[in-house]
Amino acid sequence: MKKIISIVGARPQFIKLAPLSKKLRNYYREIIVHTGQHYDVGMSDSFFRDLDIPKPDYNLDVGSGKQGEQTASMLTKTEDVLIKENPDAVIVFGDTNSTIAGALAAVKLGIRTIHVEAGLRSFNRSMPEEINRVVSDHICDLLFAPTITAVNNLKDEGLTNNVYNTGDIMADVLLENLEKITDNKSPGCSDNPYYLLTLHRPYNVDDISKLKRILDLLNKTDVEIVFPVHPRTKSKVDEFGINKYKNIKYINPLSYTEFLKAHLNCSKVITDSGGIQKEAYLIKKPCITLRSETEWVETVESKWNLLLSEYSDDLPDIINNFNPAGEHPELFGRNVAEKMVEIIRRKI
Numbered sequence: 380m381k382k383i384i385s386i387v388g389a390r391p392q393f394i395k396l397a398p399l400s401k402k403l404r405n406y407y408r409e410i411i412v413h414t415g416q417h418y419d420v421g422m423s424d425s426f427f428r429d430l431d432i433p434k435p436d437y438n439l440d441v442g443s444g445k446q447g448e449q450t451a452s453m454l455t456k457t458e459d460v461l462i463k464e465n466p467d468a469v470i471v472f473g474d475t476n477s478t479i480a481g482a483l484a485a486v487k488l489g490i491r492t493i494h495v496e497a498g499l500r501s502f503n504r505s506m507p508e509e510i511n512r513v514v515s516d517h518i519c520d521l522l523f524a525p526t527i528t529a530v531n532n533l534k535d536e537g538l539t540n541n542v543y544n545t546g547d548i549m550a551d552v553l554l555e556n557l558e559k560i561t562d563n564k565s566p567g568c569s570d571n572p573y574y575l576l577t578l579h580r581p582y583n584v585d586d587i588s589k590l591k592r593i594l595d596l597l598n599k600t601d602v603e604i605v606f607p608v609h610p611r612t613k614s615k616v617d618e619f620g621i622n623k624y625k626n627i628k629y630i631n632p633l634s635y636t637e638f639l640k641a642h643l644n645c646s647k648v649i650t651d652s653g654g655i656q657k658e659a660y661l662i663k664k665p666c667i668t669l670r671s672e673t674e675w676v677e678t679v680e681s682k683w684n685l686l687l688s689e690y691s692d693d694l695p696d697i698i699n700n701f702n703p704a705g706e707h708p709e710l711f712g713r714n715v716a717e718k719m720v721e722i723i724r725r726k727i
C-alpha cells in the first residue's frame with residue numbers, strides 16, 4: 380500500500396482532514412502529522428474526538444511563537460519525519476503556518492505534494508495566510524481548488540497544470556454532521572435570540588483599541604452576543620480587562636458539533652473567520668464578516684454575507700437590519716473528499 384502523510388496543525392485543518400482521512404484510508408496507508416500549532420484541548424483534541432479523526436502518528440509540539448520562529452520549527456521537525464517515513468505523497472490544508480512549513484519541507488525532498496483549498500486569495504498581503512497560500516500554491520504539485528473563483532485566481536498566476544475544481548471539503552463535514560445533530564443545545568447559548576460572534580484575525584484583535592471599538596459597538600446590538608473566545612483574542616481581552624459587557628457573553632471555544640449547534644440556533648453570525656462564512660451560507664444564516672475583503676467572494680455576491688471593516692457608529696444598526704433573502708445557489712459542491720481521493724488515485 381502506498382503511503383501518504385497528511386500534515387495538520389490548526390483548528391480548521393482538523394476539520395478539513397476528517398472526511399479526507401476517512402476516504403483515503405480505503406486505498407492508502409495514511410500517517411497524520413500534527414505540528415502542534417494548536418495545542419489546547421478545546422482547539423485540538425476536542426476536534427479529533429468529535430470528528431472521529433485517527434490519533435496523529437506524530438505530534439511535533441511546536442506550540443506558539445513568532446511567525447518565522449513557529450514556521451521554522453515546523454519546517455525542521457516536519458523534514459525529519461518525512462525523511463524517516465519517505466511517503467509517496469504529502470497533503471497540506473488551507474493557509475496556516477503549518478501549511479507552508481509542510482509544503483516546503485515536502486517539495487524540497489522531491490515528494491509530491493497536494494494542496495487542499497488551493498487558489499483562495501484575499502489579495503491582502505498583510506495577512507500571514509495570504510503569503511502562506513500564494514507560496515503553497517506555487518510549490519505544490521496537485522492543487523485542489525474549492526471554487527471556480529479559486530481556479531481563476533490560480534490561472535491568473537499562471538497555474539493551470541494539475542488544478543482541479545473539487546468543491547470545498549468543509550461542506551462535506553458540515554453536511555455529514557448536520558445529519559447527526561438531534562438537539563440544538565450548545566454550552567453557553569440560551570433559548571433567547573442571539574448573534575454568534577467569533578474574532579481572531581490579528582488585524583481585529585492584536586490592536587487593543589480596535590478590539591475594544593468592535594466590542595463596544597457589538598455591545599449595542601439588539602440581541603445578546605454569544606462569543607466563544609479564541610485563545611489569541613482571550614489573551615488580549617484578559618490583558619486589557621475588556622471582558623465586562625452587558626450584552627456580550629464570553630464562553631470557551633466550542634467543539635465542532637457544539638459550534639454547529641450554536642450556529643444553527645443563532646439569528647445571525649458575526650465573524651472574521653473564513654470557514655464560518657461558508658458554514659453560515661450552507662445553513663442559510665445571515666453572516667456579517669468583520670473584514671475588508673474575503674476569499675469566499677461568492678457568499679458576498681449572493682448577498683448572504685456582508686463585509687464590514689469601518690466599525691462606524693452605525694455598525695449595530697447595520698447588523699440588526701441585515702436580512703438576506705432570496706437566491707441561494709449551491710456554491711461549494713458535494714462529496715468533495717471522494718472526488719479528491721479519485722484524483723489522488725489517478726496521480727499518486
Ligand code: UD1
Binds near residue numbers: 389390423444475610
Ligand atoms: C491560526 C492561523 C489562522 C487560522 C487560525 C484558526 C496562521 C498564520 N494562522 O491563527 O489562519 O484561521 O489558526 O484558529 O497559521 N494559542 C493558545 N492555544 C492554542 C493555540 C493558540 O493559547 O491551542 C494562542 C497563543 O497565544 C498563540 C495565539 O493563540 O500565540 C495565536 O495562535 P497561532 O496558531 O499562532 O495563530 P492563530 O491566531 O490561532
